[in-house]
Amino acid sequence: RIEIGEIETLLNEHPVLQAAVVVVQEVRGEKRLVAYVVGKGQGAGGKEQGAGGQNAASLRAYLKQKLPDYMIPAFFVQLEAFPRTANDKVDRNALPPPDLSQRATALVAPRDALERELCAIWQQVLDAPAVGIHDNFFELGGQSLLAVQLIAYVQKALGRELPVALLFQAPTIAELAAVLRQQQTTPAWSPLVAIQPRGAKPPLFCMPGMGGHVFGFYTLARCLGSDQPVYGLQMRGLDGRAAPHTTIEEMAAEYVAAIRERQPHGPYHLLGHSLGGMVAFEMAQQLCRAGETVAPLLILDMFAPPLQPEIDAAHADDPSWWSTLAGYLEALTNTEIKLATAHLAQQTPDEQLAHFQQALEAAHLLPAGSDLHQVRGMAAVFRANQRLSYTPQATHPVPICLLQAAERNAVRESAYPREPTWGWSRYAAGAVTVSVTPGDHFTMLIEPNVQALARKLLEGQWQIQ
Numbered sequence: 001r002i003e004i005g006e007i008e009t010l011l012n013e014h015p016v017l018q019a020a021v022v023v024v025q026e027v028r029g030e031k032r033l034v035a036y037v038v039g040k041g042q043g044a045g046g047k048e049q050g051a052g053g054q055n056a057a058s059l060r061a062y063l064k065q066k067l068p069d070y071m072i073p074a075f076f077v078q079l080e081a082f083p084r085t086a087n088d089k090v091d092r093n094a095l096p097p098p099d100l101s102q103r104a105t106a107l108v109a110p111r112d113a114l115e116r117e118l119c120a121i122w123q124q125v126l127d128a129p130a131v132g133i134h135d136n137f138f139e140l141g142g143q144s145l146l147a148v149q150l151i152a153y154v155q156k157a158l159g160r161e162l163p164v165a166l167l168f169q170a171p172t173i174a175e176l177a178a179v180l181r182q183q184q185t186t187p188a189w190s191p192l193v194a195i196q197p198r199g200a201k202p203p204l205f206c207m208p209g210m211g212g213h214v215f216g217f218y219t220l221a222r223c224l225g226s227d228q229p230v231y232g233l234q235m236r237g238l239d240g241r242a243a244p245h246t247t248i249e250e251m252a253a254e255y256v257a258a259i260r261e262r263q264p265h266g267p268y269h270l271l272g273h274s275l276g277g278m279v280a281f282e283m284a285q286q287l288c289r290a291g292e293t294v295a296p297l298l299i300l301d302m303f304a305p306p307l308q309p310e311i312d313a314a315h316a317d318d319p320s321w322w323s324t325l326a327g328y329l330e331a332l333t334n335t336e337i338k339l340a341t342a343h344l345a346q347q348t349p350d351e352q353l354a355h356f357q358q359a360l361e362a363a364h365l366l367p368a369g370s371d372l373h374q375v376r377g378m379a380a381v382f383r384a385n386q387r388l389s390y391t392p393q394a395t396h397p398v399p400i401c402l403l404q405a406a407e408r409n410a411v412r413e414s415a416y417p418r419e420p421t422w423g424w425s426r427y428a429a430g431a432v433t434v435s436v437t438p439g440d441h442f443t444m445l446i447e448p449n450v451q452a453l454a455r456k457l458l459e460g461q462w463q464i465q
Helices: 004-012 054-064 113-126 144-158 173-182 215-224 248-262 275-289 321-333 349-362 372-386 410-415 449-458
Strands: 017-027 030-039 075-078 192-196 204-207 230-233 269-273 297-300 400-405 433-437
Touching (some): 004 017, 054 075, 113 173, 144 372, 204 215, 275 297, 349 372
Parallel strands (some): 030 075, 204 269
Antiparallel strands (some): 192 230
16 A cells, blocks of 8 residues: 655655655546655756656656556646745645646647647647647546547547547547547447556456446556556447447447457456446356356446336436436536526427537537537437346356445435345355445545555455456
8 A cells, every 4th residue: 555655755765856745636626646846956957947847757757666657646846945834844735736837747849730739629628738749638637528528629620530439549649649640530439448458467347337438447547557457348329320228238248249359268357337337247147157257246336236227218208317417427527517407398309419519518518519429429328328227137146346435325325225235245156345445436436536446456355366
């Protein structure tokens, strides 16, 4: 287990630094590690180089020799002196917030027109005053809806349709520009997304919740280290072209076929968050019926089946579900989305979709006049998932590990008020391992809570091996 104090100790041992403090700061709604450093004279870079020059790059390289990537601060802020309390202690609450001009990597300017155009798009989407061609989209605070927004801007600028998951393959401007130069046609859609494909360990396959995107697993993959391959399974229909799955069983069957192309035989390591927990369980059932073995199934904050649809037939056409989707995106982006819900009832489905897109554009979550396909796909997948039902039949017992968010969800607990395993014990081979991890249903997968989750997966009975 690595504590913030250990990062501070390592920085304070650096010969060019007089002192260092590391804190967790909220940057664009994401909690990020920020290192505040005071140099010895101008040795740490001083104002001439600033925290974004060679100093930050060298400090980052220095820490990478001793710490895993997820413990490397996202920002290094150079100060002449630390603010002090009346007792002459460092006043951590008075430390200035970082900005994107204070960078962990050196700024490299675009080299041609395509990279200049991409830099301008990234600056707009990420609200960044300066972006270099080697900056990583995810490390700058990128998440699922920002990815949809960024790809929408790129599509509009270039007149080409692109998959959102392309950002995993090319998370920097230089890499994305290289892919765009090489690929003149839209790559074939696949449910399997390589989030972190390298490493000698068996791959971990991750199934997302209601939204269907796999971007939420990026930080977890980084925290698990460079030796752990991590793949996500994105839901069909996110491109706005194909129809979403209508059953858990068919979704699981497509996912099983995809992971077996990557790993022909088990044991298979499966992780499912929220609704993805149901999908992971059904995948385990199908793999067992095929004679394969499954490692302990990792369920993140989800109760056991049966699953009842959130929208019944009597309310299938009620437009209020748009408000539910808007609330989901508001929680994800910390941005208010204003919908005229009373007006939706008088609109056709296409008009409702256009109204929802306009609300996203008004909230600056999508570019004006962007392609409707990404919005249609996101809405269609969310809608289809609200209608899913699932009651497993003739199940094979499988080992199950349930990781519950510390900030509990009353809806989930109400389903099994006196059952600590939330009903999973009826399907488990042996006792269900239950553990509590920091955060709520969503924040358990983001900094700093995801670090504790990753440690559980790297240690003891959770360990992938």
